[in-house]
Amino acid sequence: MKEKGKKIPMILDGDPGHDDAIAWVLAEASRRSDGIADIRAVTTVGGNVTLDKTTYNARRVCTLIGLKDVPLAAGAAHPLQAELMNAPSVHGESGLDGPALPEPEIEISSLSAVELMAKVLRESREKVTIVSTGPLTNTAVLLLAHPELKKKIERISLMGGGVGFGNWTPAAEFNILVDPEAADVVFRSGVPVIMAGLDVTERALMLPEDFQKIRELGNPVSDIVYQWLEFFYKFHCKLGYAGAPMHDPCAVMVLLHPEIFTIKKYHVEIETEGDYCRGTTVADVRGTTGKEPNADCIMDLDRDAFAAYLIEAVGRY
Numbered sequence: 001m002k003e004k005g006k007k008i009p010m011i012l013d014g015d016p017g018h019d020d021a022i023a024w025v026l027a028e029a030s031r032r033s034d035g036i037a038d039i040r041a042v043t044t045v046g047g048n049v050t051l052d053k054t055t056y057n058a059r060r061v062c063t064l065i066g067l068k069d070v071p072l073a074a075g076a077a078h079p080l081q082a083e084l085m086n087a088p089s090v091h092g093e094s095g096l097d098g099p100a101l102p103e104p105e106i107e108i109s110s111l112s113a114v115e116l117m118a119k120v121l122r123e124s125r126e127k128v129t130i131v132s133t134g135p136l137t138n139t140a141v142l143l144l145a146h147p148e149l150k151k152k153i154e155r156i157s158l159m160g161g162g163v164g165f166g167n168w169t170p171a172a173e174f175n176i177l178v179d180p181e182a183a184d185v186v187f188r189s190g191v192p193v194i195m196a197g198l199d200v201t202e203r204a205l206m207l208p209e210d211f212q213k214i215r216e217l218g219n220p221v222s223d224i225v226y227q228w229l230e231f232f233y234k235f236h237c238k239l240g241y242a243g244a245p246m247h248d249p250c251a252v253m254v255l256l257h258p259e260i261f262t263i264k265k266y267h268v269e270i271e272t273e274g275d276y277c278r279g280t281t282v283a284d285v286r287g288t289t290g291k292e293p294n295a296d297c298i299m300d301l302d303r304d305a306f307a308a309y310l311i312e313a314v315g316r317y
Contacts, residue, residue: 008154008255009038009126011117013075015047015054015134017091018098018232019248021061022310023133023159025225026252028065029313036256040120040128042072043113047134047178048087049095051077054134057096059104065221065317068106075113076137079179087174090235098231099224113138118146127154129255133248135175136160140182143189155192159251161281162198163266163297169279173198176270177279184270187281193295195268196250197281200261200298204250205243208233210307214314221317249310254298257309262300265293 012027014020030037042062044055055074062068078084091097109116117138121128130153132139139156142149160175160183168174176183187193206229215226233244254261266283274280283297 006036007038008036008129009040009124010129010131011041011043011120012039013043013045013113013130013132013134013138014058014248015045015049016057016061016096017048017054017134017248018096018228019246020133021057021096022225022228022246023248023252024061024067025065025221026249026256026310026313027131028067029316030256032066033316037252039067039070040124041070041116042067043075043116043138044073045075045113045134045138046077046084047175048091050084050086051075053095055108056104057094059106059108060101063102063105064224071109071111071116072106073109073111073113073116076141079135079137080140080181082179085178099227101224114141114145117142118149121149121152124152127152129154130156131251131255132156132158133251135178136182136186137179140185143185143191150189150191153191155194156186157194157196157251157255158186159196159201159248161195161268163281163283163285163299164199166280167198169276171277172279173281176281180270180272180279184272187268187270187294194251194254195281195295195297196247196254197297200301201247201250202245203303204246204301204306205241205303206246206307206310207243210243210311213311217315219317222314225314246306246310250298250301253306253309257305260302260305261298263296264299266295266297267291267293268295268297
């Protein structure tokens with residue numbers, strides 16, 4: 001992982017999604033203030049909802065936060081092999097239900113997501129980090145279609161999986177379950193991976209008192225983020241959560257503030273078969289296989305510091 005404070009060229013790839021949107025709020029706040037997040041492109045993928053909806057949501061989020069000077073491209077509408085599954089029960093029918101967002105002021109690139117990702121990698125003098133907060137389909141296709149560009153990827157920081165448990169099935173987390181074949185490509189690629197799995201993301205809670213602090217910031221973005229958190233919390237409150245779990249922001253926050261996270265190096269493989277365990281991220285926590293670690297798995301965090309940094313970031317708008 002890069003030393004804290006150094007500029008990080010990055011591609012934001014996701015399927016917004018309330019927590020994807022907040023992750024992008026966090027990244028853009030860094031870009032406009034300390035300059036650590038150097039956002040080169042935004043790409044979308046089918047996941048939480050269908051590709052047309054995630055792309056529309058991405059354009060609205062980028063318009064809201066002022067991320068209008070980087071290209072945005074639509075990516076894979078379907079997983080590599082399986083049928084697409086969605087999560088409207090979590091994010092609503094639009095994928096980003098709740099507050100009204102501005103209509104898009106950013107156009108969709110004529111390039112596909114993979115073409116745009118490849119272009120950014122080729123043209124960058126520095127290695128680029130891919131921040132994936134949705135299914136890994138775009139990133140997998142990039143790796144398969146352009147193996148020569150692996151050397152231009154610094155790392156893939158992803159939200160997905162879990163060492164201990166799943167959330168969409170007892171064993172599998174949603175993003176990985178949507179496209180386990182793509183995840184398998186990524187974890188076997190040899191490119192460094194940071195895995196922000198459920199082990200940490202379900203501890204990255206924004207509590208109701210944190211919502212109020214964001215509301216009190218009094219800027220147009222903070223008002224929307226407050227409403228996103230309220231919407232997300234209503235779903236999770238029914239499941240017994242004390243706050244809104246910030247799954248996707250962990251994949252950005254670990255790049256900006258790695259010191260607040262506890263990270264373990266494990267060899268992780270993806271279960272692509274099975275009646276009960278398809279989509280499971282199987283981490284060799286005891287070194288049983290003797291295989292070298294291929295992922296930095298985030299296992300814990302300083303929750304108070306996480307919340308404080310996120311509130312501070314929203315205040316930059």
